[in-house]
Amino acid sequence: MxxxxxxxxxxxxxxxxxxxxxxxxxxxxxxxxxxxxxxxxxxxxxxxxxxxxxxxxxxxxxxxxxxxxxxxxxxxxxxxxxxxxxxxxxxxxxxxxxxxxxxxxxSDQPVAELDALTAISDDYDFEIVANHVREAIDKNQPEAALDRLHTFVNKLVRITCERYNIEITVDKPLNSVFGEYVKKLREDGHLESAMTDRILRTSISVLEAFNDVRNNKSLAHDNPILNYEESLLIFNHVAASIRFIKKLEASIKTKSATALDKTKDTKNDDFIPF
Structure with a gap:
């Protein structure tokens, strides 16, 4: 309304x-x-x-x-x-x-975090998929782009996981890759609350269910597509999760760069020029 x-x-x-x-x-x-x-x-x-x-x-x-x-x-x-x-x-x-x-x-977007659905690399295919996903929301057709949203999430998660040397194969499902990523974040101390950890672990099962939606309720195959309201819910959930991951990864990069600079400064201070 x-x-x-x-x-x-x-x-x-x-x-x-x-x-x-x-x-x-x-x-x-x-x-x-x-x-x-x-x-x-x-x-x-x-x-x-x-x-x-x-x-x-x-x-x-x-x-x-x-x-x-x-x-x-x-x-x-x-x-x-x-x-x-x-x-x-x-x-x-x-x-x-x-x-x-x-x-x-x-200005009242149906997907609150739509700006988060952008490519994180210069890969041309990634850019095209991201554009198609956002265009579907601009046209108020979330149900018509569920398959492309799934492709977008696949690309983003796999590119993100490459930085952690997580093994990625063609046959490895999205939820498994994301599960290893969440485990790595937890082990490296990047999550400050048990609640955040639990939300991300819940997202593993959500992504497993997304595989079923992509295969059986999207335009990826000749099936009846999911209804508008549920499609919009999926878009909002995925977009919010991606926004968090992008912010978290940016913070991790900043902390790593700061730590590296401090290490260099320490080495320079210990250097005796004779």
Whole structure:
């Protein structure tokens, strides 16, 4: 459900010319076609509870949709209207105000830690997979990218584990590799609390279950894909875990570099030049 305010609704209604029941220059067919691009069935009964006109269906959509999807639709409506020259002599400040409404709504990401889903090496394939994963969330299609998210996590975990000389083979499953990584973190004293250790060990079984989702509920194979809400939950859990791992690894690198510098300084202090 969006948090569109009454003031924002009035500005949008005015910009889109909704007073007479219409929306811009859309016919019923083109109205449906427009929303199809955003995976919204605007002709569905849930959008007709406030009335069947295009304007009423739009108002209901504003109430039902989440902020990110609504922001994308408003952004698309403004772009469409500019292309079709629908605004005519509309107040330019009104257009700007509605663009700002879209930006505010778009800032509410369905995946809170989306920025963590970036490649950690210059590997081209890694970059491509990471881009596809983020694009799926931008399009509000998490269920369509579960297989690529699995590939992304595989690449990230394996690259991270190489630094610890953890044996990696093609046949070794993701959860096994990650389990050895968590064990190494624990043995080297990089985890400060038993709770963090337990959360990471729980993630081992989560990644084992992710293998099943990838093989049986994603587009990796010809199977029915997982529903939207559960897919979004998986994305949020994975993204939060990756953000933590990246931060932890950065901290470990910093501590290692500091320790190395201190060792060099000690050796220089002990050097007697005669």
């Amino acid at each position: 969006s948090d569109l305010s009454g003031s924002e609704r009035r500005k949008l209604e005015k910009l889109l010319g909704m007073g007479s029941g219409y929306v811009l220059n859309f016919s019923d067919r083109t109205f449906g076609d427009f929303f199809d691009e955003y995976r919204v069935e605007i002709d569905n009964e849930q959008y007709k509870t406030g009335g069947t006109s295009k304007a009423n269906r739009m108002r209901t959509f504003w109430t039902v949709a989440n902020n990110h999807v609504l922001g994308r639709v408003i952004e698309g409506l403004i772009e469409y209207a500019n292309e079709e020259q629908c605004f005519g002599d509309s107040n330019p400040s009104l257009v700007t105000n509605c663009q700002n409404i879209a930006k505010r709504l778009l």
